[in-house]
Amino acid sequence: MAGIAAPMAPATPAQAPARIKASRLTAAGVFVWVLITAGVLVMAVPLVMTAYISLFRDAVVVFPPSGYSTAWYMRIGEFPRFGESLGTSLRIAALATIGSLAIGIPASLALVRYSFLGRGVLNVLLLSPLTVPGVVIGLSIYVLVVEVEIATEAPLIGSDLVLAAAHLLITTPWVVRLCVANLIGLDRSVEEAAANLGARPWSVLWRVTLPMMRQGIVAAALFAFIVSFENIEMTLFLISPGVMTLPISVLQYLEYRIDPLVAAVVMVQTLVIAGLLLLLDRYVKLSRIV
Amino acid sequence: MSRRPQGLTAGLLIGPATLVVLGALVAPLVLLARYSLNRYDRTNFMVEALTPENYLRFLYDPFYTGVLWTTLWIALVTTTLCLVLGFPIAYRLARSQSRWKSAGVLLVILPLFIGSTVRALGWMGVLGRGGLLDSAAAAMNPGSSVALLYTPFAVVLGILSINLPYMVLTLQSVIEGIDARVEEAAESLGAEPSRRFLLVVLPLALPGLATGAVLVFILAMNAYATPLLLGGARFQMMAPMLFREYAVNNNWPFAAAIAFILMVTTLTLTAASSAFVQRRYKAA
Numbered sequence: 001m002a003g004i005a006a007p008m009a010p011a012t013p014a015q016a017p018a019r020i021k022a023s024r025l026t027a028a029g030v031f032v033w034v035l036i037t038a039g040v041l042v043m044a045v046p047l048v049m050t051a052y053i054s055l056f057r058d059a060v061v062v063f064p065p066s067g068y069s070t071a072w073y074m075r076i077g078e079f080p081r082f083g084e085s086l087g088t089s090l091r092i093a094a095l096a097t098i099g100s101l102a103i104g105i106p107a108s109l110a111l112v113r114y115s116f117l118g119r120g121v122l123n124v125l126l127l128s129p130l131t132v133p134g135v136v137i138g139l140s141i142y143v144l145v146v147e148v149e150i151a152t153e154a155p156l157i158g159s160d161l162v163l164a165a166a167h168l169l170i171t172t173p174w175v176v177r178l179c180v181a182n183l184i185g186l187d188r189s190v191e192e193a194a195a196n197l198g199a200r201p202w203s204v205l206w207r208v209t210l211p212m213m214r215q216g217i218v219a220a221a222l223f224a225f226i227v228s229f230e231n232i233e234m235t236l237f238l239i240s241p242g243v244m245t246l247p248i249s250v251l252q253y254l255e256y257r258i259d260p261l262v263a264a265v266v267m268v269q270t271l272v273i274a275g276l277l278l279l280l281d282r283y284v285k286l287s288r289i290v
Numbered sequence: 291m292s293r294r295p296q297g298l299t300a301g302l303l304i305g306p307a308t309l310v311v312l313g314a315l316v317a318p319l320v321l322l323a324r325y326s327l328n329r330y331d332r333t334n335f336m337v338e339a340l341t342p343e344n345y346l347r348f349l350y351d352p353f354y355t356g357v358l359w360t361t362l363w364i365a366l367v368t369t370t371l372c373l374v375l376g377f378p379i380a381y382r383l384a385r386s387q388s389r390w391k392s393a394g395v396l397l398v399i400l401p402l403f404i405g406s407t408v409r410a411l412g413w414m415g416v417l418g419r420g421g422l423l424d425s426a427a428a429a430m431n432p433g434s435s436v437a438l439l440y441t442p443f444a445v446v447l448g449i450l451s452i453n454l455p456y457m458v459l460t461l462q463s464v465i466e467g468i469d470a471r472v473e474e475a476a477e478s479l480g481a482e483p484s485r486r487f488l489l490v491v492l493p494l495a496l497p498g499l500a501t502g503a504v505l506v507f508i509l510a511m512n513a514y515a516t517p518l519l520l521g522g523a524r525f526q527m528m529a530p531m532l533f534r535e536y537a538v539n540n541n542w543p544f545a546a547a548i549a550f551i552l553m554v555t556t557l558t559l560t561a562a563s564s565a566f567v568q569r570r571y572k573a574a
Contacts, residue, residue, distance in 0.1 A: 026483075028483060028484055029483075032378050035374065035375055035378045036378045036379055036382065038375055039375035039376065039378065039379045039454060039458075040379065042375065042447065042450055042451045042454055043398070043401055043451055043454050043455060045412060045413075045416060045451070046408065046409040046410075046411070046412025046413050046416070046448075046451050047401065047404065047408065047409070047412060048412070049411075049412035049413075049415045049416055049422070050408055050411050050412040050415070052415075053411070053412075053415050061415060061418075061420065061421070062420055062425070063420070063421065063422050063425035063426070064425075102306075103306040103307040103310060104307060106302075106303035106304065106306070106307070107303060107304045107306070107307035107308070109303055110299075110300040110301075110303035110304035111304065114296055114297075114299065114300035114303075115296075116296065116297045116300045116301070117297070122304060122308060125308065125311055125312075126304075126307055126308070126311055128311065128315065129311065129315055131508075131557070132315065132319075132553060133508075133511070133512040133529070133549075133552055133553055133556065134512060134514070134529075135512065135514060135529045135532050135533060135549065135552070136319075136322075136532075136549040136550075136552065136553050137315065137318075139322060139532065139536055139545060139546065139549050140315075140318030140319050140321065140322040140549070141314060141318045142536075143318065143321055143322055143325055143542060143546070144317060144318040144321050147321065165310075165314055166314060168310055168314070169310060169311065169314040169315055172307055172310060172311070176307065226403045230403065230404075230405045232405070232406065232407070232514060232515055233512065233514045233529065236514070236533060237533075237536065247405045247407055247515075250405075250407045250411075251407050251515055251518070251519070254407060254410065254411060254414070254519055255518070255519065258411060258414050258415065258418070262411065263411060263415075266405070266407060266408045266411060269405070269408075270404050270408055273400075273403050273404060274400055274404075277396075277399065277400060277403060278396075281396060
């Protein structure tokens, strides 16, 4: 089957002939539209519903609500547990983003621009945190940290240090992946020209390579931030009663009750992320990198 | 350029990232593997030992194997539904030439990054007692109620809404890679839409289907928040059970064994399915 496509030149959108007509009103065509509608509903309903609930006036979720108001958004600040956990989430995500850029960009330079023994193995190793279940990573880091705590008697669980280090582990693969993809697409002759004209390796890096990688670095930073900000499974094992991230405090709240307040909280979180993504979409085609 | 050997520079560049993965993934996993062979006891919590009893306890207790089966079953059902619902959307997006196409793609991407709690909250509002469906049923037929929350159905729906965007995006990029003229050739040769789909598009998209299926299968196997919030207290899947063994029962050796059983099951099934598809694809 694969052979059919092989002899043909790849089509560019401009020369592709008139596309196949949308299926006429046959039973199969109707069935396909039912599937499409069901799929879109499954993706959209929970988000629309959350936005809708966040505007209810009553504290108890009943349908239809007695009225609508945006008061819950104003009152988020009155509930310190959400404010504090938002602070923790932002702090950890920022630390993890900066850290993963600092170690991920050099690593991707090494993977793309140098050839050395064990490059293939290191490539797999650096991406491997993506394939291990989050709960397994969380539990394993927890037991290691406890061993270290026993040995050094330093309180570590729930500390920014441990949380940021753990988040560094799950954000670095994304930085490496995006920067490697970016570097492979860059023209190497520009760097060579700079070197031929007498630029030292460091100034080639600062003045040529890194500016050329700008798109990839922006994408990597936003991705790293979002991956860290959203993480639940791994972080669960590493928090302490006083230190909690936003998704986990929302999760614990939802285990007992659902009300417009928590809906407003997650809507704010969602809008922040949607804003970041729209920003990101201006730099790189999102559909290429996911 | 540089007088230093290349290997040294590369080593300095890649060293820090490698150390992080070794220190935060490899070393902890080795320690966890060692813990999984220890013995649990109620007074001392963990006793140093070298025993397979945690793994055997899991494998011989119908409760735990039942949870593993439930997890596998939920993951397979959601993966299948993702394929069935994701393909038509991905196909429409990929073959669309409208100016709304990029907006459509962005609308599929946005939910990817919105946490699972948001989706769970929305479904709780729809399915819960006093929720949208329940109230609608009561309004139409007083006294009746629709209790869909805390059922496997709710969990499947919740996981599906989280995983479907991943599938749509994977399939969309694969379908974009299939030359539209192949389909047109099939059409001009008289193939009905259904035959075109079964004999032309589907075989060409098979490797992409496998990639997407593996991705959403892994996500479903490791789901934590969705089964917890939508499945209720009596519904068990692997990730919440692992957390409970650790947090509530304090049985670290057993939690460690569950972690490895979950990891090995997921990796084995995904490796087997990719190998299977690769072989089929080469033979075809």
